[in-house]
Amino acid sequence: MFVWGSLLYFRIYTPPANAMNIYVVGKQWMWKVEHPGGQHEINALHVPTGRPIQLTIISQDVFHSFSIPAFRVKREAIPGRFTSVWFQATMPGTYHLFCTQYCGTNHSQMIGDVVVMTPDDYKKWLRESTSGESLAQDGERLFASLSCNACHNTRPDARGPNLANVYNSQLTLTSGLAITADDAFLREAILNPSQHITQGYAPIMPTYQGQISEEGVIALVEYIKNLNSDYRIQQTLNTTDIVPENEGKAAPTTPAPAGQKEVKP
Amino acid sequence: MSDHTATGNGAVAEAQHEHPSYQRHHFETVDQQFDATNFAMWLFLLTEIMFFGGLFVSYLIMRNWYYPAFVEGSHQLSILWGTSNTAVLICSSFTMAMGVWAAEMHRKKSLLLFIGLTFVLGVAFLGIKYIEWHEKWEKHHVPGIHYSDASFLNPASDPEVYKEYHDKPLAPDMAAKTEEYFFLYFAMTGMHALHMVIGVGLLVYIFFRARTGAYTNGHFTFVENFGLYWHFVDIIWIFLYPLLYLISRY
Amino acid sequence: MSEATVVSLPDQSTARIPKMNFITKENGLLSWLLTGDHKRIATLYLVSITFFFFIGASLAALIRLELLTPQTSLMAADTYNKVFTMHGVIMVFLFLVPSVPATIGNFVIPMMVGAKDLALPKINLLSWYLYVIAGIMVIYTMAAGGVDTGWTFTTPLSTHYLNTHVITTGLAIFVAGFSSIFTGLNFIVTIHKMRCPGMTWFRLPLFVWSTYAASLLMVLGTPVLAITLVLVVLERLFHIGVFDPAFGGDPLLFQHLFWFYSHPAVYIMILPGMAVISEVVSTFSRKRVFGYTAVAFSSVAIAIFAFFVWAHHMFIMGISNYASLVFSLLTMLVAVPSAIKIFNWTFTMYKGSITFETPMLYAIGFMGLFTIGGLTGVFLGSTGTDIHLTETYFIVAHFHFVMVGGMLMAFLSGIHFWWPKWTGRMYPEKISQFAAVTTFIGFNFTFFPQFILGMLGMPRRYAAYPPEFQALNVFSTAGATILGVGYMLPLLYLTWSLKFGKIAGNNPWQATGLEWQTQSPPLTENFVETPIMDHEAYDYEWLEQQQQKEVASV
Structure with missing residues (x-):
């Protein structure tokens, strides 16, 4: 038992x-x-x-x-x-x-x-x-309006790490701890940044505790999760991705309406 | 048959009063009384250990989570005062032990002397604690009331501590966690100080009872048990001191 | 049911209550309020605990009435929350925890070990005063508007989201906690140091063993709850703390600390119940408890296991899967000593000459209900099924089967069993048997439907619920009224018996414990001279020989 x-x-x-x-x-x-x-x-x-x-x-x-x-x-x-x-x-x-x-x-x-x-x-x-925007797109908007991209960008002199492909990657923190960047980590890094500084970066990120709602954090996490190579591509993510066409046994799949389909990465 | 026994009862109860005045009459012998109360005291101390255990566990978890905040928080404590308090308490434990010895040896004068000394040392400890707490108050380090983490956001603004440790500024979110450190600092030292206050109060009681010769007639259980309590409070401090003052010093 | 009875009462025409006993020794209110006598303190406890039981029970009645309809018809959701919180707080901390130990235990333990009193009579009195202070604080809380955290005080709900009287309630429980620490401490010291000559550990009645185990839990578990509540109170006062994640705290830490006490607490509640059952089953089966040593050690085993199972309250709270695995296994291990007890009691009854007096009826009720309660506990202890069943009415039913069906049955059994010793008079047998059966039936009607409700998924602590659950809730409420009658009856007829009951004599049950070898009600000093234990516990042959000797000498 x-x-x-x-x-x-x-x-x-x-x-x-x-x-x-x-x-x-x-x-x-x-x-x-x-x-x-x-x-x-x-x-x-x-x-x-x-x-x-x-x-x-x-x-x-x-x-x-x-x-x-x-x-x-x-x-x-x-x-x-x-x-x-x-x-x-x-x-x-x-x-x-x-x-x-x-x-x-x-x-x-x-x-x-x-x-x-x-x-x-x-x-x-x-x-x-649909509200017209995917969760990740919500996140992107927040990402821009909170000026996250001022530091987290692809420029060589960026003050924060580039977040593309960061999800599920192995990070080494300043404390020497090796950690997998999962949902919980991303959330914590937004709210309590100083404990989650990747090696080689200064602890300058302000905390966003109390400034964004849980939904906001979720949107940001979702956005970061879907950052595959660089920012532009992400805008193409859309609602049709949620139910992929290649479902195991769903035989009578109707093709997704054309309007919903956009450029896929 | 119950009636039969009941009639004889009063006389029997009276007859059993052939023991020293300090023996409570539900005990068979003085030794049993001593054993029982002593054992009870040890059990009580066990309870106390569990009581403080909860605090220690919370402290260790929080310290693990917010290590930098706890390190810099502990830099705010004065190692000088902390050490002298430890010394004061160890001395008081010594005088208390001597007091128990004096009671056991039926030496009333030395008992009074040692109890008096223990009292003075106990009060000294509380005095020093007051100085330390007062300093926290002035620096706005009392959590919840008018807390300010300025000393951690910009350590240079606190020159005395800064010149000793050269702390790096903490990130704002971490600096906020120093409040957590001080919360636990006050909870732990406050709980300990509460025990000290109770102890000091009991010392006054013992002192006046001892003047009437109450503990030097062979029955010193109370002094002995109080001694156990006093040593226990001392030992708690011996754990608190390194945890709060020393552990993350350098 | 046979007409056979074990009761042997003295000749009613000549018998009278001994003139000199602990009740008549001194008169006046002060002599009671300043007493050091364990029997008087036990009586004080009995009165105050009964008082709080009926407050708690009327709150329960309100809960059941509200749940009669799916809507919030009788009271607002807010009121409902306060009612079930106060019901929980009063029943758990002011009734179940002190019930058997502080009343029956207080009364019989010194006599069972052959002592004149508990080791520390003043501490004993102090613990009663602490209990009363805690009770007054709880009543104040109720009068001032109540508290609606649930008895589990889940943080951060309790620390920052409610504006009710969490602080007074927290402090009340803190004080009540110290009351139970002192009681437990007193018992342990007494059992260790006050045993009469010849009373070895393995001659102690099993009541003493079980209460000893419960006392260990009180002494070691309660302080953790105390400090946890202090932290909750501080956190509320200063808006900073270790439990609220908004301030960097860890809400799961609270859960760990709280359940570290509160799981052992249910064993604090049930072990003394088991203690009573051991005595009663043996006496009315005229047999030594089967496997005395096994039962004795199973009590201690329960006490030890109790400290290592607390996280089973947190299976769905996101503790790691492997931690759940370990705690689930440990939880199942607790079932082993509990089962040992049930089997041993059954074997005690097997081939015994059983008679069905009221205490025995309650005891049999206990065994049945506790077995159901215990077995459903295994479903909850098993991680997979726990996910579905926890936080539903299944939990409510399980808890009440163990606590009410178990502990309250045991408490009533014990009260009836020792009533003649306590007051010197018998309770009326026929009506009390009726009450015992009524309680049993009412109880099953009330709580069995709740198992089904739980399986169907009705969440607990709901003032309003989806209409499809109504039928079973009506069923449950109807049962509760029967149960209410079952509880009112003893209150009435026990009070009646104080004046009109038959004179009981020293040993109406022909039981073997030392407490039965002295007069009823006992002397303040319990025994005329310090007894010497020269036989094993539950030695009915010894008792017969004693009686023959007495007959011969008269």
Whole structure:
């Protein structure tokens, strides 16, 4: 029983590599969901069937807990750090979404619906509810407006490291620590920069704690994650990337509408 | 049969009062009383260790997270005052041990002398602590009230500390974490000082009781147990001192 | 149920309560308030704990009433939060933790080890006063507007996001914590140093062993909670701290420190319950507890394991997967000593001559409910299933099965069992049997539906819930009313029996513990002369021989 339970536990909390990542921010007393395509939802989560969905969860204030009983999925939303969980929906329908960690007055109002759709419906939904900008594009706008690019650029005399391809790369910090630049690292480096200085750079970056919301941080992280070679290309990222055409078993794939398709890197 | 026993009871209870006045009558012998109270004191100290343990754990975790802030924060502490306080406490432990010895040897005068000395040293410790805290107050290093991290953003603005350590300026986010250091500094030394205050209060009580000869008649359990408490408070300081003052000095 | 009974009462026409006993020794309020007598302090505790139990229980009734409908109909969400928080705080810190140790334990432990009193009577009294101060602070908090953190005080919710009386509640628990530290400390010292001649460790009744284990937990666990709450209070006061990530703190650190106490705390609550059951089961089966040594050491084993399982409250909180693995394994290990106890009690009953007096009915109730509570604990301890079940009504049901079904049953069992010793009078047997059965039925009606609710995913601490859960909630509320009757009855008939109960005599149950060999109610000094333990614990043959001797001598 112990072994079985533990295997299950490891499986639920270790997302597969090809999972689609959706960000969830808990806040007194609502769930804010950020799709990579820039769709925002409150107290609702739309997902397609037949695809592993990874949720990256964080809280903006106190402990919350993101729970979808029907999928046997639950993960605490902790202020100040990312947690993640994954699932794969099989049946279209509407399911309950609860906050299960007591979080204050309207704890019991912090509920919503998980809407599971067929991949086709999902694509339609994505198209209809897009805000016109992907999450990464939001991030890019922030990146520019906070003047991050004043230091983090490709010029040889740049004061900050170039962030292209930084995601998932091995970094050596000034403390000598070798670390993988994952979501959590990127987030921390924005909020508490001085502990996360890459070797060879001066600790001059100001903290952005309290200046950007959790959604802003998420947008920035998403932007940095998608920086592949240089900035320009990234603008071409768009919503159609979210549901790649080469899904394993989705046979009757309709070609994505032409309008959504832009130049891919 | 219950009635049978009840009638004899009063007389029996009276008859059992053939023991020294300081023996509480639920104990069979003085030795048992001594053993029991002594054992209780050790258990209590165990509780205290767990109590401070929580603080130590928090300190170690935070220090690990915000190492530079904790290093520069500790530079603000005066090693001179810290060391002299350690010396004061060790001396007071010595006089306390001598006090217990004097009580055991039925020497009332030396007992009074040593208890008095311990009291003076205890008060001296608190006095020095006050000086240190006062300095923090003036430098705006008391967390939560009017905290300022200027000394860490620009160490040169604090010439006394600067000329000794030549600290580099901390990045703003790290400098803010020095407040965390001072929070724990005040929580730990404050909790320790609270124990000292209780100890000093008890010393006054012991002193006046000792004047009536209460502890030099062979029954010195209270003095002995208080001695254990005093040494314990001392030992806590022996841990606090390196953690707060020394560990990240150079 | 057979008519057979073990009860042997003295002839009611001639018997009377001994004139000289701990109750009649001195009169006046002051003689009670300044007493050092462990039996009087136990009585004070009994009165105050009962008081807080009924406050906690009426809050529970309010919760159940509110949950009758899916909407927030009876009270606002905010009020609901305060009610369940106060219910948790009062029940956990002011009832469950001190219930058996501070009342029954206080009353019987010195007698069981053959001592005149606890080692430190003044500290004992002090701990009662601390308890009362804590109680007053909690009542003040309620009067002043309550607190709505949940009894777990999750940071940073408790430190910066609520404007309710977190500080007074925190300090109340701090004070109550010291009350339980002192009680535990007193027990340990007494058990170590005050045993009468011949009372070796393995002749101690199992009650003493279990309470000893619980006391160890109190002494070592409670201070960690105390310092944690001090930090929470400081953090609230100075808006800086070690637990709120907005100030650079670590909220998980709070969870670790809190559960380091609060997991052992549930063993502080249940171990004394197990202590009572060992006594009762043996007495009413007329057999020595099967595997005495195993039961004794299983108590200590539970106490030791208790310190190494705290992180199972945090499986979904993002501790590393491998840490979960270790804690899950350790959690499952706790089931082993618990199971040893259950099996040994069952074997004690096997081929015993069982009679079903009220304490035994409660004890059997305990064994059934605790087994269910314990087994569902394994589902929660198993990491995979925990993800789904935690923070739902499954947890609520599990906790109440263990605590209410276990501990409260044991408490009532113990109260009935030692009532004749305490007051010198019997409680009315028929109505109390009725109450025991009512409690059992009401309890199952109340909490069993909650397991199902939990499986379906209804989250806990919800003032309003989706309508499809209503049926089971109505069921649960209905059960709670039956349970309420079950709790009111003992209060009424026990009070009645103080005046009108039958005279109990020294040893109505024909039990073997030293406490039964003295008069009821006992003398202030407990024994006329220091007893000498010359037989093993639960030696019913010895008891028979004693009685034959007495008959012969008369």
